[in-house]
Structures are given as structure tokens and as C-alpha cells.
Amino acid sequence: MKIPHPELIRSSSVAYLRELGCDEEADILSRCKIEVGEKAHRYAGSTKIGLSITLRCRAMDVAKFEDRDSGWAFKSDTHHVIEQAIETVLPAEVKVQELSARSLLVDRKELEKTELERLIEAQIDLMIAVATGGPRIEVKNQEYKKRRHAIRDKLESLGESDPNEFEDLWAWYGRWSSGDLPSYQSRRDYVRTLYRDLREELAGLPSANPAEPSKEPTGWEKVDRTVDKIITTLAKARNEEEYQTVGLLCRECLVSLAQSVYEAEKHRPTDGIQPSATDAYRMLEAYFSSEFSGSENKALRAHAKASLNLANGLQHKRTAEHKDAALCSEATRTVINIVAITSGRR
Numbered sequence: 001m002k003i004p005h006p007e008l009i010r011s012s013s014v015a016y017l018r019e020l021g022c023d024e025e026a027d028i029l030s031r032c033k034i035e036v037g038e039k040a041h042r043y044a045g046s047t048k049i050g051l052s053i054t055l056r057c058r059a060m061d062v063a064k065f066e067d068r069d070s071g072w073a074f075k076s077d078t079h080h081v082i083e084q085a086i087e088t089v090l091p092a093e094v095k096v097q098e099l100s101a102r103s104l105l106v107d108r109k110e111l112e113k114t115e116l117e118r119l120i121e122a123q124i125d126l127m128i129a130v131a132t133g134g135p136r137i138e139v140k141n142q143e144y145k146k147r148r149h150a151i152r153d154k155l156e157s158l159g160e161s162d163p164n165e166f167e168d169l170w171a172w173y174g175r176w177s178s179g180d181l182p183s184y185q186s187r188r189d190y191v192r193t194l195y196r197d198l199r200e201e202l203a204g205l206p207s208a209n210p211a212e213p214s215k216e217p218t219g220w221e222k223v224d225r226t227v228d229k230i231i232t233t234l235a236k237a238r239n240e241e242e243y244q245t246v247g248l249l250c251r252e253c254l255v256s257l258a259q260s261v262y263e264a265e266k267h268r269p270t271d272g273i274q275p276s277a278t279d280a281y282r283m284l285e286a287y288f289s290s291e292f293s294g295s296e297n298k299a300l301r302a303h304a305k306a307s308l309n310l311a312n313g314l315q316h317k318r319t320a321e322h323k324d325a326a327l328c329s330e331a332t333r334t335v336i337n338i339v340a341i342t343s344g345r346r
Contacts, residue, residue, distance in 0.1 A: 003051070003094065004300065006034040008341050012089040012303045013082070015334050019306065025081045027192065028064060030200055032057045033104070041097045050097025053086065056104045058117065065101040089303060091296045116154045117202055120195055123147050123164070127191045130169055131176045132184040137169040144169050155198075163198050163235065180239070180321055193326050197231070218340040220260045226253040227333060234329050243320035250311055250332040251280065257336055258283035261343065266290060284308055284335065291342065300338070307334040 004012075010029060017026035037052035055065075065082075067074040075083075083099045090096070126144055130137055145168055152162050166172040181187050217224045230249045237243050255278050262275075262283040267290045269275060275282035285305065292301040311331035 010034045013085040017085050028061050048093050050095045052098045055101045057101050059103050062101045062103050089299050119151050124191050128188050131187040141169045222256040230329050240320050243325040246325040247328050250328045254280040304338050307331045
């Protein structure tokens with residue numbers, strides 16, 4: 001039995017968790033590397049097999065897999081949720097025999113990244129706190145600016161740039177009070193999305209947003225170029241029209257992807273209707289049904305089509321908000337990632 005690629009297991013599980021609204025668990029898993037044991041456990045009297053899976057995590061995330069409050073070495077709720085998500089996206093004949101979290105081995109450069117991640121985590125917490133009824137800006141503004149300079153200096157030493165454009169907390173106040181981030185949850189989502197690409201890049205992983213899907217080039221030039229536009233446009237979007245532009249770019253990207261992989265003779269639409277040259281949904285639906293056929297690919301097929309449905313639906317939403325644009329971007333890039341991995345592009 002063919003076991004899915006570890007990166008596909010991770011990205012599919014992250015997307016599944018986000019669909020359930022388990023954003024904290026999705027964020028943790030998106031920062032982990034997955035290792036699948038070489039030997040599978042075979043259950044007596046059954047055709048099913050069990051995998052031993054190790055998640056290589058940052059120290060701050062490893063601790064979240066244990067229930068420290070119980071005083072015993074029990075699995076935490078986070079552990080159970082992530083384990084269930086991984087098992088859900090695996091083929092039906094495959095179970096998770098054991099899931100463990102271990103710390104990453106880091107060199108000197110990685111140590112610098114770990115310190116940078118700590119600073120970023122603290123900055124995220126502060127930005128969320130002041131925007132959700134926490135401390136007053138006057139009290140925390142200097143702390144924010146001092147940490148911002150420290151983050152920027154460390155990023156420059158690593159050849160990276162700071163995605164946070166807010167020079168101080170008053171600038172952040174102007175953004176969250178502009179009208180399109182009315183709820184506390186929308187502000188939390190905005191801040192986490194702001195840093196998500198950078199955090200996952202620092203973790204040494206392809207990006208996976210809403211965990212971010214991979215930003216590695218696929219080799220399909222137009223697809224890669226449009227993905228770059230989506231990322232840039234989403235980062236700068238501030239109003240309904242700009243959020244809708246993200247949706248249009250996502251549509252254009254899926255059309256380019258579909259045209260790159262769809263073969264009319266090989267990929268037959270399930271509804272029997274021949275797709276037009278720009279009917280990305282029907283072309284990709286036919287591609288998934290053909291390429292991911294069989295019971296062993298049921299979970300992968302369902303996930304791919306669910307991501308396609310989400311991307312397709314959000315593209316046409318007229319009252320677009322930041323959340324809609326971010327979800328559309330992630331769903332689109334998840335579809336691209338699945339096709340790229342399964343077609344051998346990554």
C-alpha cells in the first residue's frame with residue numbers, strides 16, 4: 001500500500017483542521033516536520049496497518065502535546081485533535097499507531113531563528129491583546145516599537161523582510177478600527193495571517209496559509225507568477241475591492257493550473273459535460289476523479305475536491321472581507337500544492 005508523502009499528509013491535515021475551525025492546532029502542525037516510521041504495524045486479523053509518526057516541532061510547540069495540568073504523562077487535547085486530523089486524511093486502511101512530538105535539532109543559525117520566533121510570538125500576542133480589549137496602547141507602545149526593531153534587525157541578518165508594516169500600535173489601531181475587522185476574532189485572524197508565511201519559512205517548511213500551502217515554484221510559470229501576485233495583493237489588501245481582486249487572481253491561477261494538467265482524452269468530467277478552456281472547476285474535478293481514483297485515495301480525493309469547492313465558492317463572493325480573501329488564497333494554493341506533489345513537481 002502506498003503511503004502519502006509526509007508533506008502531503010501535513011498540508012492535508014492542516015487544511016482539514018482549518019476547515020473545522022481548529023486554527024491553533026493547524027498553526028502548530030503547519031510549523032512541524034513529519035517523519036513517518038519505516039516499518040508499519042500490522043493488526044492481527046485485519047488488512048489495516050498502523051504508522052508511527054513523529055512530529056519535529058519547536059520547543060514551544062512540543063510542550064503543547066502533553067497535559068501538564070494532570071501531573072501525569074497524558075496526551076493533551078491538542079495531541080488528540082492533531083492525531084485525529086492526520087488519521088482522517090490517511091487512506092482508510094491506514095491508522096496512526098503512535099504519534100509523538102520531538103524537538104528539532106538546531107544549528108547556530110537555527111538558534112537565531114528560534115530567538116526570532118520567540119520575539120514574533122510575543123509581538124503577535126501584544127498586537128492581539130491591545131486590539132481585543134487588553135492593555136492600553138499608551139502603556140505598551142514603547143515595548144512594541146523596541147521589539148519591532150529587534151525583529152527587523154534579526155530578519156535583516158537572515159536576509160528576510162518584516163511583513164508587519166505597522167510602525168507602532170497607533171498605526172495598528174488605525175488598521176483594526178477601519179471597519180473591516182469589526183470582531184475580536186477577525187483581528188486575531190488578521191495578525192496570525194500577517195506573520196504566518198514568515199513563521200513557517202523560519203521553521204524551514206513550505207508555507208501553508210489558511211497553514212499555508214507551499215510557496216515553492218511548481219515549474220508552471222504562469223501558475224507560479226500568479227501565486228506571487230496573490231500573496232502580494234493579499235498582504236496589501238485593505239478594502240472590499242482589493243479583497244475581490246485576490247479572488248479574481250485565485251480564479252486566474254486555477255484556470256492556468258487546470259490548463260497545465262487537464263487532458264481531455266484522459267480526464268473525463270463526472271457530469272459528462274465537456275469543459276470550456278476557462279472552466280477550471282470542471283477540468284480540475286475531472287483531473288482529481290481520474291488521477292486519485294480507488295478507495296486508497298478516497299481521503300485525498302475528498303480533500304482536493306473540498307479545497308477546490310472552497311476556492312471556487314469564495315471567488316464569487318461579492319461582499320469580500322479579509323477572511324474571505326485569505327481563505328480563498330489558502331484553498332487555491334492547497335489545490336496547487338496537491339497537484340504539484342502528486343504529479344511529481346515537488
